[in-house]
Amino acid sequence: MQQEEQNQETHGKIEVILQAAQRRLGLYGYEKTTMKEIADDISMSKAALYYYFTDKDAIFKAVVEREQKEFSALIEKKIAELDNPEEMVKVYIDQRMRYFREFMNLSKFRSTEPEQVKPLLKELFFRFRLEEQKLLVKILKIGNSSGQFHCENEELYADLFLNIVKGLRFSLIQQKPYIELAPEELEVLVNAFHDFTTLFIRGLKYNESKYYK
Amino acid sequence: MQQEEQNQETHGKIEVILQAAQRRLGLYGYEKTTMKEIADDISMSKAALYYYFTDKDAIFKAVVEREQKEFSALIEKKIAELDNPEEMVKVYIDQRMRYFREFMNLSKFRSTEPEQVKPLLKELFFRFRLEEQKLLVKILKIGNSSGQFHCENEELYADLFLNIVKGLRFSLIQQKPYIELAPEELEVLVNAFHDFTTLFIRGLKYNESKYYK
DNA sequence: TATCTGACCATTTTGTTTAAAAGGTCAAAG
């Protein structure tokens, strides 16, 4: 919206636009969602969308940012309720999984566009990744200071953890043109995440000094 | 070759064909390598290739199978020289990495064809994966019986390990149209593999009973 | 003034047609 002063209806309209965009984005992905479709969905003219948003990217950026913030808030809240770092990791992976399947149909970005992810999204995902990393580092540090974990380099392991989680998704969901969460595939993924988390936590708990080699 | 009885030169010719195919395959991938090019490379007519191989797939299947067997033989030999299972895992990951970058330009299969991997290759990769899995299970069992590892389910962890290795590749090498091993990217990958292996081994060595929680 | 629209533009995507190149076959020659 290019005007500074806004009518009380403006926020409502923006919300309506974002919801329509989000629905389309989730169903068909970025490329297969047109401005006209969004406009028609909410009985607006296409031009009106450009009154509230500068361009298509701005709309989808807003959608993605909102979903990301939603997840971050949720996960932070969930974790704040816990005190055991091991539990925190487990909850994190569990929630991340849900997020991925429920909200993150945004992954269709990649599948629709064969190769290059839009720079716009690259930046968004990058920032999101940084937040995830920060949260994980925090958890690892809690674990270290409570003596449950023995992790020399929290940043490194947080990074590794996130790369593996991302990689397992890639690896197990054979990247298809359409991203559909077939229940059986999802179960495989859930199990892999679970097993990996167990292993990861064991790796963190492992204390060299307790072993003679 | 459709004849049962073969002239001593036949094997030589097949070898020449396979080498030409392998070179082309490594450089340009499956789709971008034509039968005519292979034939021209070795100063043969295209039709002659069909005397030795039933079709294009047969040639590339032979190439891939040969490279896979080459790797399997090498890795089995290297591992047989060791007695420490921890070392075995490390050597395995190290050799697998080399194999990936040096011989496995076959990965270009995937990059050239946007989405679906040829069924032919799917089967080959699947069989190869089974062999890798078998080898890893063997290593894990050695570790278990020597008391160094405490791994309840060897198959499961071998599978997980291989999925993660595959996933890390996907995850870190942003899948590009061309697969070029930029030294810096390779280093990132090597480091990730190293860190993961460390973590994995710790996870295997971790013994619940030694910890009171 | 704040919100919205239809007509309009430039560029990209999509369809369709055509020519070239691809994989593959075969009778016949060496």
Next chain:
DNA sequence: CTTTGACCTTTTAAACAAAATGGTCAGATA
């Protein structure tokens, strides 16, 4: 037993027109 050139059928690539898309703007609406 090998090899070939001519030939076949199917796939891919080039070229071009038609449609659709993101985006703009003067002006209507209220």
